[in-house]
Amino acid sequence: MPAYKAPLRDTRFLLNEVFDFPGHYAGLSNGKDADPDTVNAILDECGKFCEEVLSPLYLTGDAEGCRLEDGQVITPKGYKEAYAQYVEGGWQGLSHPAEYGGQGLPMSLGLLKTEMMGTANWPFLMYPGLSMGCMNTIMQYGNPEQLATYMPPLTEGRWTGTMCLTEPQCGTDLGQITTKAEPQADGSYRMTGTKIFISSGDHDLAENIVHIVLARLPDAPPGTRGISLFIVPKFLPNADGSVGARNGVSVASLEHKMGIKASATCVLNFDDAAAYMIGEPNKGLEAMFTFMNTARIGTAIQGVAHAELAFQGSLAYAKDRRSMRALSGKKQPEKNADAIIHHADVRRMLLTQKAFAEGGRAMIYFAAQYADHMVNGIIEGDDAKFKKWDDKLGFFTPILKGFLTEMGLEAANQGMQVFGGHGYIWEHGMEQIARDARIATLYEGTTGIQGLDLLGRKVLLTSRGACVREFTGQMARFAIENLRHHGLRRFASDIGRYAAEWNVLTVRLMLAARKDRDVVSSASHHFLMYSGYVMMGYFWAVQAAVAQKKLVEGGGAETAEFYKAKLATATFYFDHLLPRAKGHAASMTKPSRSMTAMPEADFAFS
Structure with missing residues (x-):
């Protein structure tokens, strides 16, 4: 079994030498407490927790999995104890406001924590990780009463949260949801419906679970314009903040999954459950996707x-x-x-x-x-x-x-x-x-949806290619600055060529889409993968430039070996992985008819 070791040397290389996080934090209104000593202490403690507590549970949690007993999900052995340590360490509120019990540090520190904990044990991280979307939504759209009721226990980790979108008949196309919320005289709602694929939908780690649920009002317009957003707690909170009566939320079943078996993925039934609107009526999708x-x-x-x-x-x-x-x-x-x-x-x-x-x-x-x-x-x-x-x-x-x-x-x-x-x-x-x-x-x-979002919405529709031009401008500046540097010339010249090609491909797809709308779909996967390989190439070139500079400045043998390894890995990437982008470039510019011309009936040969 792989025993996880936190890659702290590489993390600190990126934070301190490549991206200047100390300077970045100094310029943030909530970054004054993220000084180098504090960040180093957080990294060390997080690494220790991951290596000693979370990593040993990765294999055993997969073997045991979760089980459903009398309507309650039971997590694998050791998870409750690990979660208690997670809460005691204050990890849940690392990047959330101090007024709710958090530490008020920048969001990026929460992402660093996520990477280490997720590498050590991704199924475990799903439980507190799903709370983040719930917390952020309430923090952005909740009214004062909702903020006071839900944010402190969520920030402390005593309660966890979920995001409930998907239903049996719809996934990405949320306009098809049918879960209903009936208004009540006291301003609350009564919700009825079923949600599937709800990660951390139920468990025995925390005393309450707060579900953020998409549903329709009785008079809602059809499609995505008629979706509202609601808070539906597993247990109704009492006036003093304690956990009260059980709400009408139940686990119909646990999904039998290929992987992340220690993470409970639930089918949830909402049976006349008490619900509380968050945000404005019929604008739930906007709030959900903030x-x-x-x-x-x-x-x-x-x-x-x-x-x-x-x-x-x-x-x-x-x-x-x-x-x-x-x-x-x-x-x-x-x-x-x-x-x-x-x-x-x-x-x-x-x-x-x-x-x-x-x-x-x-x-x-x-x-x-x-x-x-x-x-x-x-x-x-x-x-x-x-x-x-x-x-x-x-x-x-x-x-x-x-x-x-x-x-x-x-x-x-x-x-x-x-x-x-x-x-x-x-x-x-x-x-x-x-x-x-x-x-x-x-x-x-899915990857296909990401491709459509990138090419169809972000590049063609919203920015008309400006987002590509902005990033490739950054690539071009790197190329110009380093073309005369002997040790970096190869990286710089390749980055310059790919920056130009990325723009040319974008324009070609813009023009092609005017005549053939299916091009957006047929090219989107290849455009996404091309963009990924080229973007990663740029960041490898940036790392190589820093490593080259550090080698010139000198240092101990161990330090030199780290930088030499960076240069060697960058060279490998440019030699063996970045060329894959060329295949995607060739495919994305082909007409869509090779995908769309075949009649539907010809797909089957029975």
Whole structure:
């Protein structure tokens, strides 16, 4: 079983040397307490909690799974104790306001915490992680009474939360939901309906669960214009804040899933349940998706988490497992065979995992700074600031969510491949990573939905390509600044060419879509993947530039080895992974008719 080790050296490299988080925090209205000493202490404590408490529960939680007894979900052995430690450590309120019991630190620190805890044990993280969307929605749209009732226990972690969207007949197309909310004389509502795929919908970790639920009023207009948002607690709160009577919310069943088996995914029935509207009538979808960008970053982190965990397991195994001799000659002549890490094909898989994990981490951390600015806009009541940074983040999120989860799945599968037959056996833990990684490409919008969001909405409809031009301008500036640098010339020249090509492809798709609307759908996957490979290439080039500079400045041998490894991984990425973008570029510009011309009847041959 892979034993998780927090990658604190790489984390600090990105925070302090690549992205200047100390300077970033100094410029935030809620960043004054995020000084380097505090951040280092948080990282150390989080790493310790992940390595000693969460990681040992990863394999055992998968073996035991969750069970439903008398309408109550029971989590695996050790989860209640681990969650109690999580609450005691104040981890839930790390990035939430002090007035509700939180620590008031920038959102990015919460994302750093999410990455480490998610890598150590993603199924566990689902329980407190799903509360974040609930908390953020209430914080943004709740009235004073709702804020006072729900935010303190949610921030402390005594209560948890969920987001209830999906129904049996609809997933992404939320205009089809049928759950009803009937108004009552006292201003509350009575809700009836069924929601499926509700992560953390029930469990035994906290004393109450607060569901944020999409439903329709009796006179609601059809489609997405007629959706309202409601708070529906599992137990009704008493006036003094304690837990009161059971509400009309019940678990119909637990989903039987491929992976993340220690995370309870529930079918929930709302039977005349007391509900309380949050936000305005028929504007629930707008409220629900206020923090969708940050929610998608949270899911993108899962891709990085599985790539990192698969890499750590693969690396340890590759150093220990012996098979044959390296083609270039014996590497360990005193042994009966060489360790498989000396075979180039195994190196290919290890470096792919490492490149995706560390490249994805850099992409996430950069976007996290945008998220900090966006949240600051909310804190300061500056709607223009919020919109500016939310729009900037909006371009990143489908790329991060779609691309990084696909790469995390690839890295997990390669982890099994490094292990060979042992990778297919449960007790080694590698097949569990692959099973757990599979869901990341599906929830919070499938990869296809992310592609449509990126190309159709963010690039073509909303910005008319401006978002691509803005980011590629940043790439072009890097290229110009480093073209004359001997050690960086290769990275700079490639980044410059891809920046130009990305813009050309965007314009070509704009023009093609005027004549053939299906091009948006037929090209969207390839546009997303192309964007992901090129964006990750840029962030690898940035890391390479910092590593090169640090090597010139000098330092100890251990420090030098870290920077040399960065340069070697960047070179591998540019040699072996970035060229994949060319295939996506060729495919996205082909006409849609090769996908759409075949009659529906011809798909079957019975």
